[in-house]
Amino acid sequence: MASEARPKLAVYKFSSCDGCQLALLNLEDELLSLVGAVEIAYFLEASSATLPGPYDVALVEGSVTTAEDVERIHAIRKDAKCLMTIGACATTGGIQALRNWKDVNEFIRCVYARPEYIHTLKDSTPISKHVKVDLELNGCPINKVQALEVLTALLQGRAPHLPPHAVCMECKRRGTVCVTVAQGIACLGPLTHAGCGALCPSYNRGCYGCFGPMENPNPDSLAAHLLSTGVSRSHVIQLLRGFTGYSDAFRAASDKLERIAQ
Amino acid sequence: MSASLPRVSASVAMPKGSLQQVFDNLRAAGYTLVGPTVRDSAIVLDEIDGLDDLPQGWTDEQQPAHYRLKKAPDNQYFSYGVGPHSWKQFLHPSRLRLFSVEKNNGSWTIRPSQEPPPRYAFIGVRACDVAAIGIQDRVLIGSEFRDPHYAARREQVFVLAVNCSHSGATCFCASMKTGPKVTGGFDLALTELPDIFLVEIGSEAGAEVLGDVPWEAATAFDLGRASRVIQRAERQDGRHMLTDDLPDVLYENLESPQWDEVATRCLSCANCTLVCPTCFCTTVEDVSNLRATSAERIRVADSCFNRDFSHVHGGNSRPTIRSRYRQWLTHKLASWIDQFGTSGCVGCGRCITWCPVGIEITEEVNAIRAKGGK
Numbered sequence: 001m002a003s004e005a006r007p008k009l010a011v012y013k014f015s016s017c018d019g020c021q022l023a024l025l026n027l028e029d030e031l032l033s034l035v036g037a038v039e040i041a042y043f044l045e046a047s048s049a050t051l052p053g054p055y056d057v058a059l060v061e062g063s064v065t066t067a068e069d070v071e072r073i074h075a076i077r078k079d080a081k082c083l084m085t086i087g088a089c090a091t092t093g094g095i096q097a098l099r100n101w102k103d104v105n106e107f108i109r110c111v112y113a114r115p116e117y118i119h120t121l122k123d124s125t126p127i128s129k130h131v132k133v134d135l136e137l138n139g140c141p142i143n144k145v146q147a148l149e150v151l152t153a154l155l156q157g158r159a160p161h162l163p164p165h166a167v168c169m170e171c172k173r174r175g176t177v178c179v180t181v182a183q184g185i186a187c188l189g190p191l192t193h194a195g196c197g198a199l200c201p202s203y204n205r206g207c208y209g210c211f212g213p214m215e216n217p218n219p220d221s222l223a224a225h226l227l228s229t230g231v232s233r234s235h236v237i238q239l240l241r242g243f244t245g246y247s248d249a250f251r252a253a254s255d256k257l258e259r260i261a262q
Numbered sequence: 263m264s265a266s267l268p269r270v271s272a273s274v275a276m277p278k279g280s281l282q283q284v285f286d287n288l289r290a291a292g293y294t295l296v297g298p299t300v301r302d303s304a305i306v307l308d309e310i311d312g313l314d315d316l317p318q319g320w321t322d323e324q325q326p327a328h329y330r331l332k333k334a335p336d337n338q339y340f341s342y343g344v345g346p347h348s349w350k351q352f353l354h355p356s357r358l359r360l361f362s363v364e365k366n367n368g369s370w371t372i373r374p375s376q377e378p379p380p381r382y383a384f385i386g387v388r389a390c391d392v393a394a395i396g397i398q399d400r401v402l403i404g405s406e407f408r409d410p411h412y413a414a415r416r417e418q419v420f421v422l423a424v425n426c427s428h429s430g431a432t433c434f435c436a437s438m439k440t441g442p443k444v445t446g447g448f449d450l451a452l453t454e455l456p457d458i459f460l461v462e463i464g465s466e467a468g469a470e471v472l473g474d475v476p477w478e479a480a481t482a483f484d485l486g487r488a489s490r491v492i493q494r495a496e497r498q499d500g501r502h503m504l505t506d507d508l509p510d511v512l513y514e515n516l517e518s519p520q521w522d523e524v525a526t527r528c529l530s531c532a533n534c535t536l537v538c539p540t541c542f543c544t545t546v547e548d549v550s551n552l553r554a555t556s557a558e559r560i561r562v563a564d565s566c567f568n569r570d571f572s573h574v575h576g577g578n579s580r581p582t583i584r585s586r587y588r589q590w591l592t593h594k595l596a597s598w599i600d601q602f603g604t605s606g607c608v609g610c611g612r613c614i615t616w617c618p619v620g621i622e623i624t625e626e627v628n629a630i631r632a633k634g635g636k
Contacts, residue, residue: 030552033551033552033553034552036553037552037553148552149549151552152550152551152552155552155554156550156554161547161548161549163568163570164569164570165532165565165567165568165569165570166529166530166531166532168531168532168533168536168618169531169532169536169563169565169568172356172532172533172536172537172563173356173357173536173562173563174356175306175347175351175356176302177301177302177303177304177306177345177346178329178346178533178616178618180327180618181327181328181329181346181615181616181618182302182303182304182329182330182331182346183303187618189531189618190529190531190533190618190619191529191531204302214531215568215569216530216569216583217529218526218527218528218529218530218583220526221526221527221528221529221619222529222618222619224619225327225618225619225620229327
């Protein structure tokens, strides 16, 4: 493939921990072939050298939390043929969206010595709330195999393989014994989008939903069952309000539980 | 002691420790042993070496959405019910590479998967699971469209079955007429008594495995004790399914309000289909490298509870959880009979135990029957 034919890739960061960008850099063995197949034109986490747009593919990490973020994401959208969000923050608002249930000014007063320097929006919101998103890659962080699959599919002009079913499929395929049924550990696997390979249950802990809701989540039923087995309402709310707690399905379920409690 | 081999269909008594010798003989004959063993707080199926790997002294407690591994009151080898795994994961693996393709000098070479199929001896197969293997045989190799991967594994399998001495609270094999006694489809079938194994010989291969194992012809006393053990298990079945009016009661109630009710509880997470020992659906995933010079086709377990499963050109034929649960239940208990001549349910109870919200197939059928007025 001649170098001028290589698609130009840009990677951007908003409010996030950089973990998804690191997952891209963690591709290790595949990174050299990736660099050969695409031109990495803008990726500050990897290199300070940048090339001007427009770009064929923009990967966006992080959520929108400032007025500048809002302007920047619109500019990025204009400059990108295909915009793909990577990770829980960009796709659902991230763990920082917990502030959406509270008064952000109280947090600012508690955390910062000089609150007057902080200019932030009231809410942390997903990229899709502001611009059209062509594809969303879930996870906190994203799964590097899925990231490579998406880029490979884009290069080859085919649909990427990102099954939207529950994490339970992945547990059962690998033979992991259900931690909820066999040990009573609360697990969001039946509500959560697959893609991680059912990592947490294989280490004997419950899924905490970092890939966000699966294709047709039924959180009310799982919550009712957890409550009936003695899990406290506050624990179920906390479980739903994790890294993807501001996603529509998890938010609606945790809000409902909170209303019932009041 | 007898120097000759027992004849097929005979029952013999064997010291418990001699089961190790049976295992050794199977291994010497080239089999990989797979059987129950304790792992991850459950009794799972995995490769085993000897008697020490069996869950001796362990049992389980099962309820809807509830499984707990417990110390058994006795020190027997088989005092528990079926666990989260079933034999289909060895005969019909949940992930199987079918072939790979590679591009060299502009042309593609296709390489079928060359891995030789493993030769398994299944240790401790319960009656419901023997029936389940029989059902998968009909589905996967019982017609002109044979699954060669299943066939290659199935043809070599040695089945050492065990008659259940205990039934769990989610078991209903007696209703489905599949157990708790194994009545066919085995090479050897054990009944565990406190002092001996009573061994029924099911095939020439089974008799040969007993070659140098000490055995005696079973006495009437032993046979009586064994039959009481199995009767006790039958009485213990914790769930019941009325089958007399199946499949009609389901076909006549396809618009029952119960389907809406169960859809409020069903998570559509697919656990029931994946633990079911007869559910057989698969899909294929194609994986390619970045430069499009090599690719693989992998077959993976799929489920009718996944939306993609019923995605066809123009839309989805089962877009709601209600429609997917109804499809699963009516196929399992009704249209399976039209399609393959038997029910697709063997009464093992796995779908009840391993449903994360404890939906009971037996209760759903009862509710549909009650609401339908039949």
